[in-house]
Amino acid sequence: MSLSSSSLFSDLDVEVIPDAPLGAMTWYGIGGRADLLVRPRTVVALETLARRCARSGTPLRVLGNGANLLVADEGVDGIVVRLDQPVFREVRYNQTGEIQLMRAMAGADLAKTLMETVRRGMDGLVPLAGIPASIGGAIRMNAGGAYGAIAEAVDSVTCISRNGRRVTYPASELVFDYRSTNIPDPIILAAVFRLVPDDPVRVRARVKEIFEYKKSTQPLADHSAGCAFKNPFDPVQEERRSAGRLIDEAGLKGLRIGGATISRHHANFIVAEPGASASDVEQLLAEVRRRVFERSGLELEEEVVIWRRGDPS
Ligand SMILES: Cc1cc2nc3c(=O)[nH]c(=O)nc-3n(C[C@H](O)[C@H](O)[C@H](O)COP(=O)(O)OP(=O)(O)OC[C@H]3O[C@@H](n4cnc5c(N)ncnc54)[C@H](O)[C@@H]3O)c2cc1C
Incomplete structure (x- = not known):
């Protein structure tokens, strides 16, 4: 399907922004662009778009305030919907x-x-x-x-x-x-x-x-997506353990890859400094998971949602 000449939305009451700076719309403020950002003006337009996307196999993602989101540097395909018009x-x-x-x-x-x-x-x-x-x-x-x-x-x-x-x-x-x-x-x-x-x-x-x-x-003023990892369940202690404490105990506060660092304020916050890329954050997430597993035997699962081109929506 050619998205630029798409019949998915040409007759709908929507605003379409091709090649939209999606990463900049998130709290992280980093990451790539959306092939198509769509802002429906009515609920009927949104319903019709959802149906057409499903029928045509076009990925459909919904952007909220972008406070729990990391957009990969290569951006995302398909349609990203933003519900920011008055009716929504x-x-x-x-x-x-x-x-x-x-x-x-x-x-x-x-x-x-x-x-x-x-x-x-x-x-x-x-x-x-x-x-x-x-x-x-x-x-x-x-x-x-x-x-x-x-x-x-x-x-x-x-x-x-x-x-x-x-x-x-x-x-x-x-x-x-x-x-x-x-x-x-x-x-x-x-x-x-x-x-x-x-x-x-x-x-x-x-x-x-x-x-x-x-x-x-928490470092509320920094660029982050809140807690990077969920608190993992520890089968030995039969309860959830604080991911922040596990990261801190692994000595990772302040660890940096490129422009991404582990906050000294709260170890479960991965903060993007000026010049950071989404790839820096992704690499740091992987490194933290690896080192916490080595030390505690517990697998950390990301709480931050990561959008990558080609992933199922
Ligand atoms: C400084 C900071 C502090 C935070 N503190 C907390 C905290 O204390 N507790 C906590 O739980 N979280 C916290 N977070 C994370 C974040 O605030 C929450 O996860 C919040 O619910 C994300 O909402 P959003 O609208 O920004 O969603 P987004 O980040 O835009 O999206 C997150 C997910 O929700 C989906 N989504 C969004 N809107 C819709 C919709 N209308 N329909 C279907 N799917 C949708 C998206 O597709 C995506 O999968 C924090 C984040 C920051 C930056």
Whole structure:
């Protein structure tokens, strides 16, 4: 298929950006370009595009806020969809008794949405303070940490399936696991959250406390994708071990390949310094995995999502 003369989207209400600087749109700020970046303006356009991509075997990837993403230097093929048009950023509130339901579209910014719930004196998203994400990316990754995960506030999730159909799952049908979900569909479109009214002063104080904790433990201002590795399960101790501690114990803080270094602030953060390439980060990831395995016998699995040309989407 010739993507430049593609009939996939020529009749759809979308903006198409060929050869888009994808890596620069991520928190890492490094990596290659997307052959085609598509910004749909309507849900129908997105559904139709999903269906056509599946039928034609065209890879389809969804970009959220790019906070958990490394784009390989050679860039990515197929179509990258960005849900940043107004219809995909809407957030609506609906009070039913003590519980407030909030429906957020996948492209809404998590931090802004969280601050609006706080302004309204609502708890639910508070444990996610300080986590950069879109709503869709936070659901896909089951974003969270020491204070809780997004799953705890989810009432239902609406997706677009490979054949372009809208499907809604109640939370009871979904499995939210450690930094993952069992959602089978390529596109998360929206989610409904259960929020609980609370004292606005207390909610605000809790957000501040969690944010301060994150700021003191993580290099939030540096170019990274958050934690590079998941905490591995240790079959001997029968629990998850801190990947950061394992990396620290292997003496790897400060290790550098090219412009990529292991943060001295938090050993599970691989930071890109000016001039870094995605390949530097990938090599450092491999080196860390190798050295931690040598020392502890534990296999580290990447938490950061890596997009490479030719990989299945
Ligand atoms: C400084 C920093 C701190 C961080 N701290 C934390 C933390 O404390 N806890 C934590 O869990 N994470 C943390 N992260 C990682 C990141 O914030 C989360 O993984 C977040 O959920 C990523 O959301 P995103 O919208 O940026 O997704 P992206 O990075 O854009 O994408 C990640 C994955 O989600 C998929 N995706 C995105 N949107 C959709 C959609 N609408 N439909 C289907 N799939 C989609 C993408 O295709 C990709 O596979 C941190 C990152 C940074 C940079």
